[in-house]
Amino acid sequence: MMSLLLKPVSAAWLLLMLATSLSWWLGQDHGLSSEQNSNYRIISSGLILIAFIKVRIVIRYFMEVRQAPLALKLVCDAWVVLVCGTIIYLYWFGIAPAVTAI
Amino acid sequence: MSAVREQVTKPKPHVPGEVGVWVFILGDMLIFGLFFIVFVYYRGLNVELYAQSQATLNQNYGAINTLFLLASSWFVAMGVDDMRNKTVRLAPVFFPLAMLCGLGFGVVKIIEYSEKISAGITITSNDFYMYYYIFTGLHFLHVLIGMGVLVFLWHRARLAAKNTLARDTAVIEKDRVLIESGASYWHMVDLLWIVLFPLLYLMK
Amino acid sequence: MNTKAQLFCAWCGVGFLILFSIGWWFIAGYIPPMSPAMSANEVAAFYQENTGLIRLGMVITMFSAALSAPWVAAIAVQLKRIEGEFPALTYALLVAGAVGVVVLVVPPMVWTTAAFRSERDPELIMLLNDFAWLFFVMTFSPFFIQNLVIGLAVFSDKSESPVFPRWVAYFNIWVAILLIPGGLITFFKTGPFAWDGILAFWLPFAVFFGWFVVMFPLLLKAIKQQALLGESE
Numbered sequence: 001m002m003s004l005l006l007k008p009v010s011a012a013w014l015l016l017m018l019a020t021s022l023s024w025w026l027g028q029d030h031g032l033s034s035e036q037n038s039n040y041r042i043i044s045s046g047l048i049l050i051a052f053i054k055v056r057i058v059i060r061y062f063m064e065v066r067q068a069p070l071a072l073k074l075v076c077d078a079w080v081v082l083v084c085g086t087i088i089y090l091y092w093f094g095i096a097p098a099v100t101a102i
Numbered sequence: 103m104s105a106v107r108e109q110v111t112k113p114k115p116h117v118p119g120e121v122g123v124w125v126f127i128l129g130d131m132l133i134f135g136l137f138f139i140v141f142v143y144y145r146g147l148n149v150e151l152y153a154q155s156q157a158t159l160n161q162n163y164g165a166i167n168t169l170f171l172l173a174s175s176w177f178v179a180m181g182v183d184d185m186r187n188k189t190v191r192l193a194p195v196f197f198p199l200a201m202l203c204g205l206g207f208g209v210v211k212i213i214e215y216s217e218k219i220s221a222g223i224t225i226t227s228n229d230f231y232m233y234y235y236i237f238t239g240l241h242f243l244h245v246l247i248g249m250g251v252l253v254f255l256w257h258r259a260r261l262a263a264k265n266t267l268a269r270d271t272a273v274i275e276k277d278r279v280l281i282e283s284g285a286s287y288w289h290m291v292d293l294l295w296i297v298l299f300p301l302l303y304l305m306k
Numbered sequence: 307m308n309t310k311a312q313l314f315c316a317w318c319g320v321g322f323l324i325l326f327s328i329g330w331w332f333i334a335g336y337i338p339p340m341s342p343a344m345s346a347n348e349v350a351a352f353y354q355e356n357t358g359l360i361r362l363g364m365v366i367t368m369f370s371a372a373l374s375a376p377w378v379a380a381i382a383v384q385l386k387r388i389e390g391e392f393p394a395l396t397y398a399l400l401v402a403g404a405v406g407v408v409v410l411v412v413p414p415m416v417w418t419t420a421a422f423r424s425e426r427d428p429e430l431i432m433l434l435n436d437f438a439w440l441f442f443v444m445t446f447s448p449f450f451i452q453n454l455v456i457g458l459a460v461f462s463d464k465s466e467s468p469v470f471p472r473w474v475a476y477f478n479i480w481v482a483i484l485l486i487p488g489g490l491i492t493f494f495k496t497g498p499f500a501w502d503g504i505l506a507f508w509l510p511f512a513v514f515f516g517w518f519v520v521m522f523p524l525l526l527k528a529i530k531q532q533a534l535l536g537e538s539e
Binding site: 009010016017023041059063065067070083090 | 113115116117118124128131132135138139142143145146161162165168169172173175176178179180183282285286289290292293296297299300301303304305306
Binding site: 120121123125129130 | 471472473474475476477479480483484490493494497498499504505509
């Protein structure tokens with residue numbers, strides 16, 4: 001049993017569980033009111049970033065793309081970067097008009 | 103040639119499962135990526151509505167479901183690893199455990215949907231809920247299909263375990279393609295939820 | 307060996323794409339799709355302002371739809387090579403393909419009916435327009451079945467030189483799933499899941515088009531492979 005827990009994929013899994021718990025905690029309303037506290041934008045961006053880091057860990061360690069040909073590695077990484085980047089870009093770009101309207 | 107023993111030289115790169123399954127997996131990821139982007143775009147046009155509606159979602163359900171799927175992926179990874187041995191012992195236990203986690207996900211999902219529907223929140227209630235139902239619904243469909251895939255993996259694992267004579271490399275290889283393909287699909291289901299959770303439940 | 311007939315059928319698929327685009331897209335002007343949120347007067351105005359072009363475009367569209375029949379038949383022949391004596395999936399493909407022709411032929415006829423007497427009550431024009439759009443975009447089922455059975459058939463191909471490469475099975479399953487969002491248009495008049503929406507229209511539309519583009523060279527290759535095998539016997 002110990003040998004199972006010592007595998008890299010198990011370490012990855014523990015990290016993912018921790019990251020999920022962290023995101024859960026960060027996503028709680030800690031008395032931050034959305035309209036007044038601009039930190040929520042940083043936190044939300046961070047949550048998305050964390051999510052895609054988790055995704056990359058799943059791809060590399062669980063799906064074992066770490067041992068895959070370079071082409072597959074690149075395509076998977078491209079997906080992670082493009083989707084994450086676009087989401088965060090749109091998130092900030094979409095927020096701006098609402099803030100200036102206040 | 104042993105697929106099992108660690109090699110001193112760098113192992114040859116291999117496509118997990120087979121090329122075809124990655125056509126499907128990457129294709130599916132492409133579409134969900136499009137979904138995510140469309141959601142954030144439309145959200146940007148009406149942040150107030152989305153933030154208000156999001157507040158009615160139960161983040162605990164979302165987080166528990168993430169933990170369920172992560173655990174299930176770990177079980178699947180352990181099962182896949184065991185299937186690479188000449189004698190298979192643990193895989194027939196790991197795959198059902200993964201299924202149990204999937205079942206847990208399903209139960210929470212059904213509870214969550216029931217709560218929402220009894221509160222009068224449906225797919226046409228507003229734009230946020232439209233995305234909520236369609237994306238999580240489509241994902242849930244993938245989970246259900248994934249349960250079928252896990253049943254298949256469990257079946258292969260039991261067959262392999264029954265074979266008390268050590269399996270030869272040809273058999274291991276044939277199993278490898280099927281097992282890794284199925285496992286990769288399940289991990290995709292997991293990673294899609296990893297994005298859906300913060301996107302729908304947490305992002306303010 | 308009727309290679310010529312098979313090739314003709316395969317090329318009908320190309321003909322379908324080209325003529326459908328000419329009739330429905332370029333002449334009748336249905337791309338980009340009009341919004342389901344338009345008022346009856348706006349819809350009637352569209353038909354009144356473009357009457358001639360719509361009528362002409364729809365004749366061509368209606369004709370092109372039937373070209374999908376030989377195309378499907380060509381694929382069916384290749385599936386039969388895989389299945390052999392009891393080609394259940396092949397038959398399913400043929401039936402689904404026949405229904406597919408209906409799904410592609412009826413909406414142009416309804417649209418052209420709207421243009422036939424475009425001075426009618428705008429509510430009636432809108433009714434015809436709604437019916438045609440819903441029929442056209444929402445009826446994904448026969449095409450879903452087509453792609454599903456192709457996928458299943460290719461998966462079942464255990465021969466040494468398969469008719470289609472294995473990834474084609476996965477590709478067809480993926481296409482089948484992506485046609486599904488069209489089914490949601492009945493719930494929405496605006497947004498990505500309306501009949502002019504990015505996810506319910508553009509996505510399935512692009513995937514459907516792309517499916518032809520991918521399958522056509524594969525089909526040609528399979529027909530030629532079949533001819534070669536036939537000659538060597």
